[in-house]
Amino acid sequence: MTKNKTQDVLEEIYQKLFSRFGKQHWWPAQAPFEVIVGAILTQNTNWGNVEKAIANLKKSNLLKPRKIKEIPIKRLAKLIRPSGYYNVKAKRIKSFVDFLFKEYHGSLKNMFEDDYLKLRAKLLNVKGIGLETADSILLYAGEKPIFVVDAYTRRALLRHNLIEKAASYSQIQNLFMDNLSCDVKLFNEYHALIVKLAKTLCKKVPQCHICPLKEVNREIKHVCDSCGKNLEKPIDRYILKIELYASPEVEFTKEDFKKDTQKQIRELIEQMKDIDPKQLEEDVHVFYKLTLCKRCRDTFLQRIKNKEFV
Secondary structure (H helix, E strand, O other): OOHHHHHHHHHHHHHHHHHHHOOOOOOOOOOHHHHHHHHHHOOOOOHHHHHHHHHHHHHOOOOOHHHHHHOOHHHHHHHOHHHOOHHHHHHHHHHHHHHHHHHHOOOHHHHHHOOHHHHHHHHOOOOOOOHHHHHHHHHHHOOOOOOOOOHHHHHHHHHOOOOOOOOOHHHHHHHHHOOOOOOHHHHHHHHHHHHHHHHHOOOOOOOHHHOOOOOOOOOOOOEOOOOOOEOOOHHHOEEEEEEEEOEOOEOOOHHHHHOOHHHHHHHHHHHHOOOOHHHOOOOEEEEEEEEEOHHHHHHHHHHHHOOOOO
16 A cells, blocks of 8 residues: 555544544643653553552652652552552552653653754663553653554554554554654544544454544555565565755755655756755655665666665
């Protein structure tokens, strides 16, 4: 399925879910630090248990980084006991707070002012913070444009043939981020709606007959953007990312990038081949991603290496 078709399907899903369930007002928290603690506590448990643990912390006036840093870990574990795995989660919360003070002097404001992709990499190095937790922190606490993937997302997409069974976290995340507007509110609401769907209808035993997505059952077909070869297996696909730079002499619009891939690339390269690289602006004007088979990828890279821009 081409990007436009994938985008159409994802937008259709969003509209159907929003029409059925409305705004979800997620994440239910009063402050960013509460979101972060909740994101750690929700690992391997349901939200009802997390709410009990959060309530205990609130009663003790401990939902502040400095307070968590100073509290003995055994007391913290006791307070978050309702969330399950409380000893492990207490260590994880402590690890995050230690990271916050070490890297950002205990300031969430300073942390979220960091480049969010660099921050993501740092968060993933904190013991106990994985991809879903890191992205939840970035999206819901930091309001950064990154899509959160969880077991609910995987279940819903798999049942509608939108992903393969072996799809990785990054592949599922890229499905959304490559085909939807990079918008915090959209990513927030979309993920929350998927969670709502999974909890009410798309359960382990699904209620497909009353599901708003019952007619959405299309398969995303992966093909080489150069030769058109079907690439059914992920191992057969190679992603080539291209950055095209703007200059005063060459201007591109979004409409230019909806045209035929091969013709478009040839025209752009032809227009840019005589431009002095030193004249190019610093900021990337266009970012383009191609899915290629091995043969086309090797050919493309060889031509770039040999400067054969034809």
